[in-house]
Amino acid sequence: MEESYADDLFLELAGETRRSMIQILAKGDEKLSKIAETLGISIQDAHRNSSRLVKCGLISKKSDNLFFLTSLGLTVAQQLDSFEFLSKHNQFFQTHTMENLDPKFIRRVGDLANSKYAEGMGPVLETLKRIAKESEKTIDIITTQYPLDTARVVVEKANQNIHIRYIFDHHTTVPQKEREELLKNTSWRKHISNGIVKRKMVKKLHVCLTLTEKEAILFFPDLKGNNDMVSGFFSADPVFLDWCFDYFEHMWNHSDSFDESKLVMT
Numbered sequence: 001m002e003e004s005y006a007d008d009l010f011l012e013l014a015g016e017t018r019r020s021m022i023q024i025l026a027k028g029d030e031k032l033s034k035i036a037e038t039l040g041i042s043i044q045d046a047h048r049n050s051s052r053l054v055k056c057g058l059i060s061k062k063s064d065n066l067f068f069l070t071s072l073g074l075t076v077a078q079q080l081d082s083f084e085f086l087s088k089h090n091q092f093f094q095t096h097t098m099e100n101l102d103p104k105f106i107r108r109v110g111d112l113a114n115s116k117y118a119e120g121m122g123p124v125l126e127t128l129k130r131i132a133k134e135s136e137k138t139i140d141i142i143t144t145q146y147p148l149d150t151a152r153v154v155v156e157k158a159n160q161n162i163h164i165r166y167i168f169d170h171h172t173t174v175p176q177k178e179r180e181e182l183l184k185n186t187s188w189r190k191h192i193s194n195g196i197v198k199r200k201m202v203k204k205l206h207v208c209l210t211l212t213e214k215e216a217i218l219f220f221p222d223l224k225g226n227n228d229m230v231s232g233f234f235s236a237d238p239v240f241l242d243w244c245f246d247y248f249e250h251m252w253n254h255s256d257s258f259d260e261s262k263l264v265m266t
Helices: 003-013 016-025 032-039 043-055 071-088 090-095 103-107 121-133 148-159 176-184 188-193 238-253
Strands: 059-061 066-069 116-119 138-142 163-169 197-202 208-212 216-219 231-235
Touching (some): 003 016, 003 071, 016 032, 016 066, 032 043, 116 121, 121 148, 138 238, 163 238, 188 197, 208 238, 231 238
Antiparallel strands (some): 059 066, 138 208
């Protein structure tokens, strides 16, 4: 891309109205009057901004006066989700990091755009439990902590033959007494031996998540690399779930065998 065009492109994308027009047209062709109505702007404003997008090669107009995204515009629209997500949660990402993720997942951060933000121990734990309770097929978990309330739900799901996969790291903290009591009164060991429950381990986790076939919640570490499981993003959006599923599979395929001696008992 020529530098002069890059300057023009970023200038056009700096306008919120023009970005919104691109996002509207990403859903389908539309008349200018309908775009103006949707955005709550005058037809004159819509015409002025659409002309700039046409000049930049992002949109064009058909003979029936319907505007549409060009091939370039469609590609740009797919990238806007990443900027919108990071912009919306800019304060969060000033104190949290993705720098240790495989670059292919950072490039797909726009897939997380259609999500909600949960903050605080109470809301996060309730979301974790709800997601686990509503599973009917699988629960995949990457974690450095062992919340007992959630663990009890997961144990019950294993009793229902819901398949569970865990990925821990060498710093995963476990309340030893409570965990032993929980496992003593369940068929957890049996579920491990028959493959209902599978576990793996890595030296250091950079993302935590709980994922089912219906919904997921995702946690990023703070700037020091410590996993922050009291603020995260959750969604049932299929694109969000695809990101989480692909990340879990990537980690599962790059994990070692589970070693209980590496857990940190408290």
